[in-house]
Amino acid sequence: MKKTCLITGATDGIGKQTALELAMQGFNLGLVGRNSEKGASVVSELIHDTGNNSIRFHYADLSIMKSVQNLVDEIKKTYETIDVLVNNAGAYFSNLKMTDEGFEKTFALNHLSYFYLTTYLLEIVKHGNPGRIINVSSTAHKNTELDFEDIQGINYYKGWPAYGRSKLMNIMFTYECHRRFSDSGVTFNCLHPGFVDSSFGNNNLGFAKNSIKIAKKLFAIDLVKGAKTSIYLSSSDDVAGISGKYFDKCKAVQSSKASYIEGDQKKLLEATEELINSLQIN
Ligand SMILES: NC(=O)c1ccc[n+]([C@@H]2O[C@H](COP(=O)([O-])OP(=O)(O)OC[C@H]3O[C@@H](n4cnc5c(N)ncnc54)[C@H](OP(=O)(O)O)[C@@H]3O)[C@@H](O)[C@H]2O)c1
Numbered sequence: 001m002k003k004t005c006l007i008t009g010a011t012d013g014i015g016k017q018t019a020l021e022l023a024m025q026g027f028n029l030g031l032v033g034r035n036s037e038k039g040a041s042v043v044s045e046l047i048h049d050t051g052n053n054s055i056r057f058h059y060a061d062l063s064i065m066k067s068v069q070n071l072v073d074e075i076k077k078t079y080e081t082i083d084v085l086v087n088n089a090g091a092y093f094s095n096l097k098m099t100d101e102g103f104e105k106t107f108a109l110n111h112l113s114y115f116y117l118t119t120y121l122l123e124i125v126k127h128g129n130p131g132r133i134i135n136v137s138s139t140a141h142k143n144t145e146l147d148f149e150d151i152q153g154i155n156y157y158k159g160w161p162a163y164g165r166s167k168l169m170n171i172m173f174t175y176e177c178h179r180r181f182s183d184s185g186v187t188f189n190c191l192h193p194g195f196v197d198s199s200f201g202n203n204n205l206g207f208a209k210n211s212i213k214i215a216k217k218l219f220a221i222d223l224v225k226g227a228k229t230s231i232y233l234s235s236s237d238d239v240a241g242i243s244g245k246y247f248d249k250c251k252a253v254q255s256s257k258a259s260y261i262e263g264d265q266k267k268l269l270e271a272t273e274e275l276i277n278s279l280q281i282n
Contacts, residue, residue: 002054003129005234006030006075006082006121008062008113009089011038013198014136017227018086018234019055020046025235028054030079032071032089034061062089062113063099069281072120083128084234085121087114088136090166092201094208096157101279104152106159110166115173115272122186130240131186133177134233137170137246137255139192144168145258151271159208169268171246171255176265178244187243189233194249195219196226 005022009015010031019031023046031046033039039057046055056078060071075082090110097105103112114135125131144164147153153162174190181188197220201212220226232250233239246255258264 001129002026002028003083003235004028004030004079004081005084005086006032006058006079006117007086007088008032008060008117011035011042013200014193014196014223014226014230015086015088016042017223018088018230020049021227021231022234023047023050023052023055026052027084027235030056030058030075030082032058032060032062034059063103063105063109065101065108065112065116065276065279066281068113068116069120072117075121076124079124081127081129082121082125082131084132084134085117085125086134086136086230086234087117087170088134088230089113090136091203092159092163092208092212094159094204096154098154103275104154104157104162106162106166107152107169110163111169111173112272112276114170115269116276118173118177119276122181122184125186126184128186131184132234132239133174133186133188134230135170135174135188135190136230137174137190137192138163138167139248140164141168141171141259142256144256146172146264146268148264148267148271151268151275159204168256168259171259172261172265172268173272174246175244175259175262176269179262179265180269182243187239187241189239189243189245189247190255191229191233191247193226193229194221197222198226
């Protein structure tokens, strides 16, 4: 039977490349993005290039939890089972931006959306064969730690540290889910894709945008290489049953010391739950 995979941030970069290759493998795909026109065009392109007709677009602004809840409702109506959820959408914001729901935007997009989709789609991922949840993190998580007095880092906002912390959260969240839901049959893993020549950073202006552009020209790997670990974790039999690991270049590797502190992983989950509950969306 065809497996179903839902990928966030699938309209560009690593997410789109992951979608292309999983489409070629015959997956039934749900592509999540914030731009419906771009989404429709990516769906047509992938169907044309792969001959796989089972590709749909789902709209969500993943930095807004109300929008993520609407997505959850739509996904539950559309699919009985999700075999693979790839939490991939993420961005770096050089300046402090707050969402209409009152969250710092890096934190909302890069962490809260992963948390929200995982939490509210877990029931249907459990029907997967077996279910896999994959969180795209980054080596940028190294040399950062969380500040539970100001979990969103609003009081001293700087773009890169905020991005690094959000990517540390992705790893800590993965490890905590692995422990909490180990009896669910679902596996939880995370990864660093490499420094990839995607559209990453283009949402910024001036120096912040141009410096990333130059670095990408000099050092970045292409999208095909950059999507390899996401595709491996989504579809390879090698990782069936493997859970609670951080991967780089398709190999399980150590993440930072801070990421393994179990008390902090638990605290992060509880703090996130509290913030989400305060929104009273459900
Ligand atoms: N590129 C790298 O070197 C690198 C390194 C380490 C980790 N990563 C991680 O890899 C993941 C993918 O990044 P990428 O490099 O592929 O970046 P990208 O090319 O900029 O793609 C990001 C994707 O996320 C979508 N997105 C952004 N904001 C969104 C929102 N509010 N709601 C819904 N979708 C949204 C974008 O939509 P649009 O198409 O509308 O823009 C796009 O589809 C991120 O989690 C990033 O942190 C990247």
